[in-house]
Amino acid sequence: MKKIILSAGLMLMASSSMFAQKYMTRTGKISFDATTKASPEKIGAVNNAVAAILDAKSGDFVFQVLIKSYTFENNLMQTHFNENYMESDKFPKSEFKGKISNIGDVHFDKDGTYNVTVTGKITIHNVTKDVSVPGTITVKGKDAVAKAKMNITLGEYGITVPAVVGDKVAKTATVTIEANMSQK
Numbered sequence: 001m002k003k004i005i006l007s008a009g010l011m012l013m014a015s016s017s018m019f020a021q022k023y024m025t026r027t028g029k030i031s032f033d034a035t036t037k038a039s040p041e042k043i044g045a046v047n048n049a050v051a052a053i054l055d056a057k058s059g060d061f062v063f064q065v066l067i068k069s070y071t072f073e074n075n076l077m078q079t080h081f082n083e084n085y086m087e088s089d090k091f092p093k094s095e096f097k098g099k100i101s102n103i104g105d106v107h108f109d110k111d112g113t114y115n116v117t118v119t120g121k122i123t124i125h126n127v128t129k130d131v132s133v134p135g136t137i138t139v140k141g142k143d144a145v146a147k148a149k150m151n152i153t154l155g156e157y158g159i160t161v162p163a164v165v166g167d168k169v170a171k172t173a174t175v176t177i178e179a180n181m182s183q184k
């Protein structure tokens with residue numbers, strides 16, 4: 001009887017770990033920098049309220065960003081960002097839906113850092129574009145940290161920069177993504 005109970009317990013543990021394939025966070029971080037050499041101050045912000053879900057089995061990866069959650073060092077800059085550039089009331093969020101194309105190279109049962117390529121569609125300012133971005137997944141225990149860096153050309157997403165600040169705001173922003181996700 002003890003052997004049957006022990007075997008059933010081991011099978012239950014094994015099957016639960018097989019289905020625990022999702023990693024999630026609501027505190028991912030996206031930052032951007034659109035500073036030019038002519039700018040007297042940093043043109044950039046950080047958002048620490050990014051929701052992300054990664055399916056370790058299929059490689060499906062989704063994240064969502066509320067635009068008003070970006071914070072700037074300068075409050076006036078934050079107001080201009082939300083009202084004039086991103087039109088946050090009209091376009092309240094950005095999102096990415098895609099896949100890690102080489103998910104088989106990531107061993108979620110073994111600690112380490114793995115190079116990945118993420119492909120999919122990113123929507124910013126209600127404009128959707130195909131993207132392919134190199135990044136890394138670092139596995140440590142039951143956590144996975146996804147990191148990537150990419151350039152976003154503002155005009156491609158319908159974001160216009162007024163001529164009066166055109167030499168201070170870069171036409172292309174460098175975007176850095178970091179999602180510390182826990183297994184669920």
